[in-house]
Amino acid sequence: MDWIMQTWPWYVSGAAIAIVMLLLLLVGRNFGMSSNLRTFCTICGAGKNTEFFRFDWKAQRWNLVVVLGAIIGGYIAAHYMTPDPAVNINPDTVTELKTLGFESAGTEYLPEELYGGGVWTDPKALSLLLLGGLFVGFGARYAGGCTSGHAISGLSNLQWPSLVAVIGFFAGGMVMIYFLFPLIFG
Amino acid sequence: MRSISYLLIGIFFGITMFKSEAASWFRIYEMFKFDAFHMYGIIGTAVILGVIIVQVIKRFGVKSFYGDPIEFTPKDKSIPRYLIGGFIFGLGWALAGACPGPMFTLTGAGYLPVLIVILGAVVGTWIYGLLRDKLPH
Numbered sequence: 001m002d003w004i005m006q007t008w009p010w011y012v013s014g015a016a017i018a019i020v021m022l023l024l025l026l027v028g029r030n031f032g033m034s035s036n037l038r039t040f041c042t043i044c045g046a047g048k049n050t051e052f053f054r055f056d057w058k059a060q061r062w063n064l065v066v067v068l069g070a071i072i073g074g075y076i077a078a079h080y081m082t083p084d085p086a087v088n089i090n091p092d093t094v095t096e097l098k099t100l101g102f103e104s105a106g107t108e109y110l111p112e113e114l115y116g117g118g119v120w121t122d123p124k125a126l127s128l129l130l131l132g133g134l135f136v137g138f139g140a141r142y143a144g145g146c147t148s149g150h151a152i153s154g155l156s157n158l159q160w161p162s163l164v165a166v167i168g169f170f171a172g173g174m175v176m177i178y179f180l181f182p183l184i185f186g
Numbered sequence: 187m188r189s190i191s192y193l194l195i196g197i198f199f200g201i202t203m204f205k206s207e208a209a210s211w212f213r214i215y216e217m218f219k220f221d222a223f224h225m226y227g228i229i230g231t232a233v234i235l236g237v238i239i240v241q242v243i244k245r246f247g248v249k250s251f252y253g254d255p256i257e258f259t260p261k262d263k264s265i266p267r268y269l270i271g272g273f274i275f276g277l278g279w280a281l282a283g284a285c286p287g288p289m290f291t292l293t294g295a296g297y298l299p300v301l302i303v304i305l306g307a308v309v310g311t312w313i314y315g316l317l318r319d320k321l322p323h
Contacts, residue, residue, distance in 0.1 A: 004205075010224050013206030014231020020199045021232070022239050027191050028250040033286040037311040044308075052315035062192050067290050069196015074294030076197065077204035087210045090221040097215065110211050110283070115297045126302055128281060133306020134313070135278025140286060141314040142321065143271025144261065147285040150272075151229055154261060156236025161261035161268050168272020169279060173218040176280035 005081055007088065021152055029062055032149035034140035036060070036067050078109075085109040100185040128184070135172075143168065203291040211283025218280055267323040278310075 003009075008016070021031040038053065039060045046053035078085070086107050097105035104112040112118070119125040140146040143165045145154060151169070154162025203209045206228055217225035242248065243256050250256055261268075279285050282303045284292060289307065292300040314321075 007207055008202070008205040010206075010227025011231050013202060013208065014228045015235060016198070016202040016206070017228065017232040018235035018239060020195060020202065021236055023191075023195045023198075025239070025243065025256050026248075026251050027188065027195070028252055028254050028256070029192075033290075034307075034311075037286060037307050038315075040308045041312045041315060046312050046315060050312075050315045052318050053312075062188070065189050065192035066196035066199065069193045069198075070200035070203065070287060070290040071196075071294035072193075073197040073200020073202075074204050074209070074291035075200075075296070076294075077201040077291075078295035081201065081205060087207050087212045089212045089216045093212075093216045093219060093221045096219075097212070105212060108212075109207075109295075110292070110297055114211065114283070115292075115299045119299045125299070129299055129302040130306040132278045132282025132284075133303035133308075134310040135274050135306075136282060136285065136289075136303070137278075137307030137310025137312075138314045139271050139273070139275025139278060139310070140307075141271070141311045143268050143275055146275060146287075147279075148287055150268075152232050152236055155233045156240045157258050157260075158237065158240075159261045161263060164265060164268035165272040165275075168269045169276040170218070171269075172273040172276020172278075173214075173280035174276075175273075176277045177215060177218045180277075180281075 005083055017152060018156075021156065024066075031153045032063075032145055033067070033070075034137075034146040034149060036063050037137050038141060039064060082109075100181060102185070139172070199287065200291045200294060203288045204295060209284065209288035209291045209295075214280060214283045262323075264323060267321075270322070278307075282306075 024031045039057045042053045042055065042057040087109055089106060094106040102111045102113055114125050114129060145165065150162040150165040207213045208225065208228060213225055216222045248256060284300060284303055286307065289300055289304050
């Protein structure tokens with residue numbers, strides 16, 4: 001059982017994601033995480049002046065339970081199943097990230113510079129996290145789904161709009177990393 | 187009872203996101219740089235198995251555990267919303283290194299600055315709702 005404490009190989013991880021999708025279909029639901037962000041808006045009262053948020057959020061309660069599970073799963077995995085959180089990325093990538101100022105590349109799960117305890121007093125890091133979140137939330141709803149809804153569920157159902165969305169995801173990600181990262185972190 | 191099943195699926199999903207390292211900012215960076223096969227292997231395996239699962243469900247009319255037919259809602263046919271929305275999503279995915287599932291996994295894992303990303307994502311969704319009628323779809 002030692003492998004379970006290591007990084008799961010891609011074929012195990014990919015199969016596990018397909019099983020998550022299958023189980024959700026078998027309990028009569030579907031796999032899509034960004035819908036929960038819309039539900040949060042509705043719970044916070046966004047339906048008062050915006051029609052898009054006027055829906056019966058209680059019908060989406062099941063997905064909030066999945067979110068709760070994902071939080072608990074993260075706790076279990078990080079605290080009981082990961083003796084060494086270092087992510088073993090390509091050594092060339094580590095070198096490159098160090099030149100961008102990410103000293104924790106290759107030794108941590110997330111970069112200290114964005115997710116360490118020190119960021120609460122670092123206005124630049126906080127702004128970047130907020131901005132990243134804004135793009136993810138806005139973009140996911142505009143595109144009608146995120147990685148789970150489009151890249152997994154949509155492509156599995158051979159929906160070409162999902163392929164267009166995934167091409168968009170990669171175009172945006174590459175522009176951010178190739179063109180904007182050197183400006184932001186360089 | 188049904189809630190328990192959603193919770194267990196969520197827990198399995200959360201563990202998978204963390205242990206696959208799909209929730210790691212470093213893996214997302216490495217993926218967009220095409221420096222490793224790992225993330226492509228994960229998504230590729232999930233999609234290939236997913237296609238088989240969906241085809242089997244459709245061909246054999248598999249029903250849910252509760253006896254209801256399993257239905258798939260086709261996506262609206264258009265280009266702008268998927269391309270522009272997807273592009274903006276990609277900018278954020280690369281910057282924050284987290285998409286909407288892993289955000290919650292990382293919260294549980296104790297990386298609390300991710301709460302700022304979640305806050306941003308909720309506000310971003312809200313802004314979309316406010317601007318929706320003015321955007322090309």
